[in-house]
Amino acid sequence: MEKITSLAKRRGFVYQSSEIYGGQNGAWDYGPLGIELKNRLAQAWWKEMTQLNDDIVGLDAAILMHPRTWEASGHVENFTDPLVDCKKCKSRFRSDHIPEENIAAKKCPDCGGELTDVRKFNLMFTTHIGAAEDTASLIYLRPETAQGIFVNYKNVIQSSRMKIPFGIAQIGKAFRNEIVTRNFIFRTCEFEQMEMQFFVKPGTDEEWYEEWKRRRWAYYEKLGLKMDHFRWRQHGVDERSHYAKDAWDIEYLFPMGWRELEGIHNRSDYDLSRHSEYSGKDMQYIDQESGESAARYIPFIVETSAGLTRNLLMTLCDAYDEEKVADKGNEDDIRTVMRFHPVIAPVTVAVLPLMRKDGLAELAQDIRKELKEDFAADYDQAGAIGRRYRRQDEAGTPFCVTIDYESKENNSVTLRFRDSMEQIRVPRAELSERLRKEIKEYKRVK
């Protein structure tokens, strides 16, 4: 993880938030390569959910919601972690993360000092809206994007004529006052989620649940990730969230071990029933196609809930590779290479003139300008060509296009592949088409 954190900072994927002031715990900033990677991960998920599924539409709800939302959702009452403090060293722990003997003996696992009683700590951030800072103006920063979908489900049906079964997808920020924020961007106080809520007829929920488990696994396979680093884990009954009838996590083998990447939940009719109760609005679906008399029911919800920023960490870990390469007679030279799938790579193609002189730089700029219309195309003319390849390898750029003297003579370029370091000659006129083909047919070998 240290290597990944250091590369992330050095190459502009992720910076510590407010670093010049000593940093802000639980918050991170995404640099030039990081924002490209994050945007592409979001686009890949959005395409998978909305473009490739006729029965899923998108939504972008506000972060600030009516405070009753969070009473109805159960978050005010249940969204808590059990917390203890050490009176001596002032360390703070989640009591379910330290040995039971320590809790029983009230003994700090770090310094042996006395621990406080376990108390419940609500993870929602609160703030105030308007001029008065009283209880009437209290408002929460949303701890999940899901509720914005539930409260809009009738609006979506009315405006887009969706019929059950159908889904609503959303990507957005969520906030949790996490007690322990460790492991880089894995668990942070401000993060982004990619959530999809699928509304189904009661009784068909288990079938749909299995279908969504299958589809989410297939999605990660499509991104060319190391699938032996993925596994399923079912939540035990006492571990499940208050809304869940069933819950499975897709876990990823991060450097610190197996951890949750995405949750697939059968939320039953809990959310819509509660919103109906708390708002007084009828949340029933009227099924016009169910025979003579229209049937009414509160839909069940199958949720797929992935962290976007956690997915970004996963892709950094998954892509990171160090490879021994024989370079200029030095048998032990190591190259660091980020093996991103071209669909998510921050830069798709880098154009490099072999020399700056003799018109090569101008020709390279011209080719880059052409490629920019269709691809994320970078340009680099600084330093020896070998160094420039290494820089692109480290940024995870899958293709480099080199312009040399032959390019001037016969309008061809060298296309270099990041993974194999193989180089081939391609006519300039065929370059775009060739890149499109390579992206489409990309298979990860290592």
Ligand code: GAP
């Ligand atoms: N709507 C359901 C829900 O929010 P969750 O299991 O609490 O379920 C879903 O969160 C996903 O959101 C997690 O699998 C994780 O990827 C991401 N996530 C949750 N808390 C996070 C945090 N503090 N920092 C980064 N990502 C987080």
